[in-house]
Amino acid sequence: MAEVQLFGLWGSFFSHRIEIALKLKGVEYEFIEEDLSNKSPLLLQYNSIHKKVPVLVHKGNPIAESRVILEYIDDTWKGHPILPENPHERANARFWAQFIDEKCRVALRNAYGCQEKEREEEATREACELLKTLENELKDRRFFGGDRIGLVDIVANFIGFWLGAIQEALEVKLFTEERFPKLYRWSEEFVNCSIIRESLPPRDKLISFMRRRYGLSS
Amino acid sequence: MAEVQLFGLWGSFFSHRIEIALKLKGVEYEFIEEDLSNKSPLLLQYNSIHKKVPVLVHKGNPIAESRVILEYIDDTWKGHPILPENPHERANARFWAQFIDEKCRVALRNAYGCQEKEREEEATREACELLKTLENELKDRRFFGGDRIGLVDIVANFIGFWLGAIQEALEVKLFTEERFPKLYRWSEEFVNCSIIRESLPPRDKLISFMRRRYGLSS
Missing domain, CATH: 1.20.1050.10 (Glutathione S-transferase Yfyf (Class Pi); Chain A, domain 2)
Incomplete structure (x- = not known):
């Protein structure tokens, strides 16, 4: 299993937000395309509350909700700050x-x-x-x-x-x-x-x- | 003018959130009660987008939206962390x-x-x-x-x-x-x-x- 996985959808701008952030930070990740008509057991397990993409899984820990994930990425990887310092x-x-x-x-x-x-x-x-x-x-x-x-x-x-x-x-x-x-x-x-x-x-x-x-x- | 001002309403839980955070941090502030039927020119100036309480004004800089203000308070004053470190x-x-x-x-x-x-x-x-x-x-x-x-x-x-x-x-x-x-x-x-x-x-x-x-x- 890759250290960073992104459960997403190719056509979702919510998923795309996470891809931008990971690429800006230079973080390697595995993209796992979901089928919304047949959601994977892993997605349902990782986001049992909303059952939605995107979900970022880092070292086995899942994070859901796109703006929460963006903050997590900025808190975790330091290159190219996403939020200002001030x-x-x-x-x-x-x-x-x-x-x-x-x-x-x-x-x-x-x-x-x-x-x-x-x-x-x-x-x-x-x-x-x-x-x-x-x-x-x-x-x-x-x-x-x-x-x-x-x-x-x-x-x-x-x-x-x-x-x-x-x-x-x-x-x-x-x-x-x-x-x-x-x-x-x-x-x-x-x-x-x-x-x-x-x-x-x-x-x-x-x-x-x-x-x-x-x-x-x- | 006090260094920290809070434009709020006595019965609003959104305002109350900010009061809790400031008190937890030990920050002195001036509470300015708003009248929603006759909003003050300062409130309309400080939150020209939503025209709502609460607004925190710190050294003349306004911040609106309660969860955004809570993050600001945690970013600015270090005592009693509101968000975890990890x-x-x-x-x-x-x-x-x-x-x-x-x-x-x-x-x-x-x-x-x-x-x-x-x-x-x-x-x-x-x-x-x-x-x-x-x-x-x-x-x-x-x-x-x-x-x-x-x-x-x-x-x-x-x-x-x-x-x-x-x-x-x-x-x-x-x-x-x-x-x-x-x-x-x-x-x-x-x-x-x-x-x-x-x-x-x-x-x-x-x-x-x-x-x-x-x-x-x-």
């Missing part, structure tokens, strides 16, 4: 990571998952407001982490890559360069980092997956 | 703190806020299952933090104290000694700690507040 900057990074997960992600899911026209418009408006708030936080920095990728960039991976694939799959345009010039530029910088690029799923495969998921022909 | 134990504490906030708290709010009998029963069943899961994690330890109060105990403050007040206000019994013997004993240990006891709101006042909040006469 306590106030650390708090700021945690605040925005939580904002992305609890606000932006939920709003975007509502905007894309909506069946009714009126509710879709409201959900889209809310998602745009939240993305604009996030863009204002980015300001003119290259990354949320400054000159290099940090916690907020990693957690924003679904905006940086998945959102474009979902938009192409559903043929909608919410996140555009015109509307969010700085955040859009950030997403280009993000996917062009060699470590990110190497670890992303194939875009065409992801688009087909999303089309099936949203009940469209692939 | 990375795996730290991850475990963060996992359960998140479980309490995202699962137990939401389920209990649904169980007590429900108007329909059938949905209430389902919400109550779910809340009980989650509390049982939490109890299983506690095992026979005095606190979730072992011999002393840690992150999970602090975040579980609404189970340790608020839940009893809500139950008395609404005249319901979900969290009982018979049903959750270990978690109930934990709640007694918790409220009997001198630091917790000193910082809790008056129980009668909280019960009256809850009765008004749930539309019952006080």
Whole structure:
């Protein structure tokens, strides 16, 4: 058994977050692809509470929940800090990571998952407001982490890559360069980092997956 | 201006979490009671994103979101560690703190806020299952933090104290000694700690507040 194992899914941005962090730290790991329709006994054992990926197993000890895993990785391996050293900057990074997960992600899911026209418009408006708030936080920095990728960039991976694939799959345009010039530029910088690029799923495969998921022909 | 200020509400368990942490660390602070129907310009400035309490202001720098603030306090003041030193134990504490906030708290709010009998029963069943899961994690330890109060105990403050007040206000019994013997004993240990006891709101006042909040006469 490898010292570090990651139970994940190729198309999951939660899993991908952990892959980015491990690659940034230069940690070797074994990726174990799960089948959500037939979860492995090991996954159910390692994450008996939520029964979800990702789960990181380090020296036999399992850790679940993507942001908890990212903190664990940063606490354990010292190269390329994911969180800043300064306590106030650390708090700021945690605040925005939580904002992305609890606000932006939920709003975007509502905007894309909506069946009714009126509710879709409201959900889209809310998602745009939240993305604009996030863009204002980015300001003119290259990354949320400054000159290099940090916690907020990693957690924003679904905006940086998945959102474009979902938009192409559903043929909608919410996140555009015109509307969010700085955040859009950030997403280009993000996917062009060699470590990110190497670890992303194939875009065409992801688009087909999303089309099936949203009940469209692939 | 005091070096440490806490913008909070007397009846909010989110605010109370921060008070516990500051008291455990022995940090002097000024408590600034907010009026939610007329929020102060300072609160709106310090937490312009969520416009909510609690906000901790340290040397003029604001930090929002209760679990983010708890981590900040632990990163900044070294006495009485709130999180364990060991990375795996730290991850475990963060996992359960998140479980309490995202699962137990939401389920209990649904169980007590429900108007329909059938949905209430389902919400109550779910809340009980989650509390049982939490109890299983506690095992026979005095606190979730072992011999002393840690992150999970602090975040579980609404189970340790608020839940009893809500139950008395609404005249319901979900969290009982018979049903959750270990978690109930934990709640007694918790409220009997001198630091917790000193910082809790008056129980009668909280019960009256809850009765008004749930539309019952006080």
